[in-house]
Amino acid sequence: MWALLLLAGAAWAQEPLVLGGPGIDSHDGAGHLAASPRGAAPATAAEALALYRSGGFERLPAHLGRGYDPQPVWIAFDLVQDTAMSDGEPAAVVVEVGPAYLDRITAYRSLPDGSLQALGEAGDQVDKHLRPLPALKPAFALRLTPGQPTTVLLRLQTASTQAAIVTLYHAPAFAAAQLTEGLVLGAILTISAVMMLLALGLWLIYRDAAHLLWLLYVGVTGLLWFLIDGLADRALALADRSWINHATLVFSIASMVVGTLFLRTLFELRALAPWLHHLLGVWAASVPVVMALSSFARSPLLMGLVLVSSVPIFALVAAAIVWLMLRRHRTALFFGPAFLLYLGATLNSVLATLGWAPLDNVSFYGWQLAGLCNLLSLQVAIFDLARRTQRQLQAERQSLLQDLAQRNEALEQGVQARTLSLETALRELRQAEADQRQLLAMASHEFRTPAAMIKASLDSLALVQHTAPPEVATRLHNIRAASQRLIRLANDLIASDRLREPTLPVQRADIDLRDALHEVARHYPAGTRLQWTALEQPLPVRADPALLNIALHNLIDNALRYHPEQAAEAVQVRLALAADAQPPQACIQIADRGAGIPDEAKDKVFDRFFVLTPASSGPAGGRLAGHSGLGLSIVKSIALAHGGTVAVSDNPPAGSVFELRLPLLVAAAPTPA
Numbered sequence: 001m002w003a004l005l006l007l008a009g010a011a012w013a014q015e016p017l018v019l020g021g022p023g024i025d026s027h028d029g030a031g032h033l034a035a036s037p038r039g040a041a042p043a044t045a046a047e048a049l050a051l052y053r054s055g056g057f058e059r060l061p062a063h064l065g066r067g068y069d070p071q072p073v074w075i076a077f078d079l080v081q082d083t084a085m086s087d088g089e090p091a092a093v094v095v096e097v098g099p100a101y102l103d104r105i106t107a108y109r110s111l112p113d114g115s116l117q118a119l120g121e122a123g124d125q126v127d128k129h130l131r132p133l134p135a136l137k138p139a140f141a142l143r144l145t146p147g148q149p150t151t152v153l154l155r156l157q158t159a160s161t162q163a164a165i166v167t168l169y170h171a172p173a174f175a176a177a178q179l180t181e182g183l184v185l186g187a188i189l190t191i192s193a194v195m196m197l198l199a200l201g202l203w204l205i206y207r208d209a210a211h212l213l214w215l216l217y218v219g220v221t222g223l224l225w226f227l228i229d230g231l232a233d234r235a236l237a238l239a240d241r242s243w244i245n246h247a248t249l250v251f252s253i254a255s256m257v258v259g260t261l262f263l264r265t266l267f268e269l270r271a272l273a274p275w276l277h278h279l280l281g282v283w284a285a286s287v288p289v290v291m292a293l294s295s296f297a298r299s300p301l302l303m304g305l306v307l308v309s310s311v312p313i314f315a316l317v318a319a320a321i322v323w324l325m326l327r328r329h330r331t332a333l334f335f336g337p338a339f340l341l342y343l344g345a346t347l348n349s350v351l352a353t354l355g356w357a358p359l360d361n362v363s364f365y366g367w368q369l370a371g372l373c374n375l376l377s378l379q380v381a382i383f384d385l386a387r388r389t390q391r392q393l394q395a396e397r398q399s400l401l402q403d404l405a406q407r408n409e410a411l412e413q414g415v416q417a418r419t420l421s422l423e424t425a426l427r428e429l430r431q432a433e434a435d436q437r438q439l440l441a442m443a444s445h446e447f448r449t450p451a452a453m454i455k456a457s458l459d460s461l462a463l464v465q466h467t468a469p470p471e472v473a474t475r476l477h478n479i480r481a482a483s484q485r486l487i488r489l490a491n492d493l494i495a496s497d498r499l500r501e502p503t504l505p506v507q508r509a510d511i512d513l514r515d516a517l518h519e520v521a522r523h524y525p526a527g528t529r530l531q532w533t534a535l536e537q538p539l540p541v542r543a544d545p546a547l548l549n550i551a552l553h554n555l556i557d558n559a560l561r562y563h564p565e566q567a568a569e570a571v572q573v574r575l576a577l578a579a580d581a582q583p584p585q586a587c588i589q590i591a592d593r594g595a596g597i598p599d600e601a602k603d604k605v606f607d608r609f610f611v612l613t614p615a616s617s618g619p620a621g622g623r624l625a626g627h628s629g630l631g632l633s634i635v636k637s638i639a640l641a642h643g644g645t646v647a648v649s650d651n652p653p654a655g656s657v658f659e660l661r662l663p664l665l666v667a668a669a670p671t672p673a
């Protein structure tokens with residue numbers, strides 16, 4: 001059968017290619033081409049023309065496809081313009097030689113006197129300004145005189161596969177074809193770039209081998225198309241053009257390797273056929289080695305071996321996918337047909353490149369269109385894989401939560417069974433006290449927001465509270481008190497955490513303590529039992545207004561908390577100058593008539609979380625409900641941060657006096673009265 005096809009093609013190629021009028025857009029040169037003998041390319045164009053006309057060229061049934069061969073080769077064909085369809089006028093014709101990755105094409109035409117005319121050089125290894133026509137593929141222009149045949153000679157030299165597809169255009173049709181081809185290739189590249197971004201996003205989310213291989217496969221395939229379709233050559237201004245060949249070789253190898261590894265992962269070939277899984281891995285690992293050796297040794301045999309070995313690999317993979325489809329494997333059933341189409345198109349392209357099948361635009365570029373369809377199908381497969389992975393992760397998370405719940409239940413039972421070892425557990429808890437306090441301080445940030453929302457809602461309900469039943473009003477009052485307690489606790493924790501954090505500096509400013517005290521007084525209602533006393537002269541200090549405001553509020557609130565409602569006098573707030581201090585200090589005293597503080601507890605009241613029961617004359621080991629035990633510790637931290645002190649003393653006959661001292665600005669310190 002192949003012999004009959006070769007004979008038919010050779011007989012057809014004896015006749016010259018006849019071009020019609022301008023109404024015919026393009027002409028395929030398949031079947032009209034002849035190539036110089038393998039390994040014996042003529043040295044000059046004149047020798048090539050003589051050898052061709054003497055019948056020494058090999059007639060091609062289609063376009064040129066001889067596999068990997070770095071040696072030059074000559075292509076020749078006869079061309080004549082139809083006199084009847086051209087009205088006797090010369091026609092402008094463009095000879096295009098694909099694919100775009102050809103290194104160097106030198107074109108000649110024969111003249112009526114038997115001489116040769118050089119049409120120029122083109123290819124991705126030829127400078128752009130030296131090419132006769134700006135095009136994605138090598139192209140040459142010539143004018144045909146109706147009825148006068150001419151012979152076109154093309155000297156092909158490339159570092160990759162020895163393949164060429166010759167197409168002839170009338171000049172107007174060539175410009176339209178270039179625009180259409182550019183738009184199609186640009187759309188393919190854009191789609192590839194979008195899929196690469198999607199693949200990057202999926203890999204960043206899941207960080208597993210399948211998504212990483214998909215990201216590499218999409219990226220390598222898109223860059224390979226960018227190179228072999230001539231887009232890199234047209235888009236980039238390059239001084240050294242040799243890197244295009246190296247990059248094309250590298251990305252071709254990477255595309256085969258990564259594609260092989262990806263498909264054996266996606267279709268789960270390890271579970272289906274472990275031997276095929278290992279075979280693909282060995283082949284993927286051997287391809288870069290063989291390619292590197294062949295490039296180093298410049299051996300076409302090794303390059304051809306890689307192409308030939310890919311044929312049975314494609315067949316095995318196709319058989320495995322068909323087997324998976326028959327077993328109703330989910331991925332193979334939905335996405336296998338597109339992959340089989342791509343494998344078939346790729347196999348056909350490889351066979352055509354090797355010369356084992358007719359080479360044309362469909363066979364050569366069909367694998368790229370099939371590859372785009374395959375990429376789109378695999379993108380859907382990857383999304384399906386991501387969805388199934390998400391479900392699996394959710395199931396594992398649910399299992400872990402159930403296991404955690406069981407472990408918590410077992411832990412609770414263990415704690416109950418070990419009640420006798422409570423003392424030991426308490427010692428361990430004291431060691432973890434610092435961590436617990438830090439956790440509590442962090443949680444306070446989350447407490448304040450919902451508490452503020454509750455308080456805002458209660459403030460809105462206050463408008464209708466007088467119409468509510470007494471039981472509802474009582475409950476609203478309890479909720480308000482609880483929300484205020486939560487806000488106060490959160491504020492205390494946040495302020496305490498700020499002072500304990502060494503990276504948060506005190507924001508100092510020059511202020512008058514009288515103004516600071518006046519600002520604090522504005523926040524207390526007129527009915528609050530407070531009596532304010534201050535000097536008339538200024539008391540300048542350098543302090544953080546916000547922190548100082550917190551300290552004064554905490555001292556006054558603490559005094560009001562313990563001050564009896566039935567006491568005859570109010571809580572005293574006095575601002576004075578400490579006469580016994582050098583250098584000068586301002587003194588703020590807050591005196592109450594509470595139960596007082598025992599001497600042994602006076603140093604402890606400024607410790608974090610220490611609370612004194614108001615009705616007790618001695619310190620209470622437990623906390624007072626509604627109070628955090630942080631207020632006075634915050635005051636102490638603020639005083640120390642400003643270089644001052646805070647102390648507590650008795651207020652005979654009953655009560656306590658808290659005294660906050662801050663250093664005055666020496667340059668403006670007033671004179672004691």
